[in-house]
Amino acid sequence: MFGIGDFARLGLVSVRMLRHYDLIGLLRPAHVDPATGYRFYQAxxxxRLNRIVAIKDLGFTLEQVGAILDEKVSAEELQGMVRLxxxxxxxxxxxxxxRLRGVEARLRAIEREGQMRTDEVVLKKVAPLRVAVLSGRAASYESDDIGPVLTPLYRRxxxxxxxxxxxxxxxxxxYYVQADDGSVLAHAGLEVAVPTGDGYDVVDLPxxxxxxxxxxxxxxxxxxPTMQALAHWIEENGYRAVGLAREVSLHCPDDHDEWVTELQWEVSR
Structure with missing residues (x-):
């Protein structure tokens, strides 16, 4: 048998917790020395200790934990509960x-409000482009909604x-198309030279x-912040944005912090 300190270390719990479990009858020691009152446990x-902790971590109270254990929950049932x-x-x-990424992005945008990169915007003509495309719908145009849609599309x-x-x-x-309900049809495209596709669309972007x-x-x-700088330039120079911006991946290594992307937003007077 093991003393309460050793048993607590083996079970990855505190001695105080074991004493509390004993007090409420959830996990009694196997033996209590009548002379010293020391508690001893069997391996x-x-x-039972593992089950107590696992069920408690599912959000149940200790009273509910005891009731569940008294109903003899099987190991398979407990595994299913823990996996869920x-x-x-x-x-x-x-x-x-x-949400944290969104907060950080918004904080960066606020920090840069006084130093918009409008001087880095250029007005250019974009050549037509033939791309193989897979498409999916995102809940909105926000990065948190677009990213989880585009990433698997590009992989596939x-x-x-x-x-x-x-x-x-x-x-x-x-490139993206805004729907009336606020959702966005996101298109993941890669430049190809073939006229048709098998399992994907081939689109000639004008x-x-x-x-x-x-x-x-x-x-x-x-x-x-980069998109907002682009929006400021468009407005300050008397243009009107048409549709949503294209995103051209100029460099996209495994480290996303090293990505280089050109945002291209069609404009008119």
């Missing part, structure tokens, strides 16, 4: 991280082009006679 009791809770926690963490498009032996002859080009363009460096999660 077999680690199974893990999936819920992972989804929550992912959502929280997305590259795989499909490799399977069909079609060469990518130029940079990627993402030339843009006048596009306001600016280079964005870094992850597209942080594109907000």
């Amino acid at each position: 077999a009791q680690l199974a 809770r893990r999936a819920q926690l992972e989804a929550q963490i992912s959502a929280d991280l997305a 498009l590259v795989e499909r082009l490799e399977e069909t032996g079609v060469a990518i002859v130029g940079p990627g080009c993402a 030339a843009i006679e006048q596009a306001a363009a600016i280079i964005h460096r870094g992850s597209m999660d942080h594109v907000g």
Whole structure:
């Protein structure tokens, strides 16, 4: 048998917690020395301790934990409960991280309000472009909604082009169409020379006679300040934006902080 300190270390809990579990009858010691009052536990009791902690971490009260254990929850049922809770926690963490990225991006935009990069905007003509395309719908034009749609589309498009032996002859080009309900149809495009596709569309994007363009460096999660600088330039120079900006991937290594993307926004007077 193990003393309460050793058993606590084995079970990755505190001695105080074990004493509380004993007090409420959730996990009694296997033996209590009548002379000293020292508690001793058997290794077999680690199974019950593991279940107590796992069920408590699912959000149940200790009273509910006891009731569940008294109903003899099987190991398979408990594993299923824990896996479900893990999936819920992972989804929550992912959502929280997305919100954090949004807060950081908004903070950067506020910090740069007095130093907009409008001097980096150029007015240019964009040549027509033939792209292989896969498309998906995003809830909005925000980066947190666009990224999870575009990333798997590009991954599948590259795989499909490799399977069909079609060469990518130029940079990627993402473009968007706004729907009346606020959602956005996002198109992940890669420049190709073939006229038709197998498992993807081939689209001939028309030339843009006048596009306001600016280079964005870094992850597209942080594109907000660059896009806002572009919007300021368009307005300050008497132009009107047409549609939504294209995003041309000039350099996109594994490290997203090293990405180089040109934003091209069609404009008119």
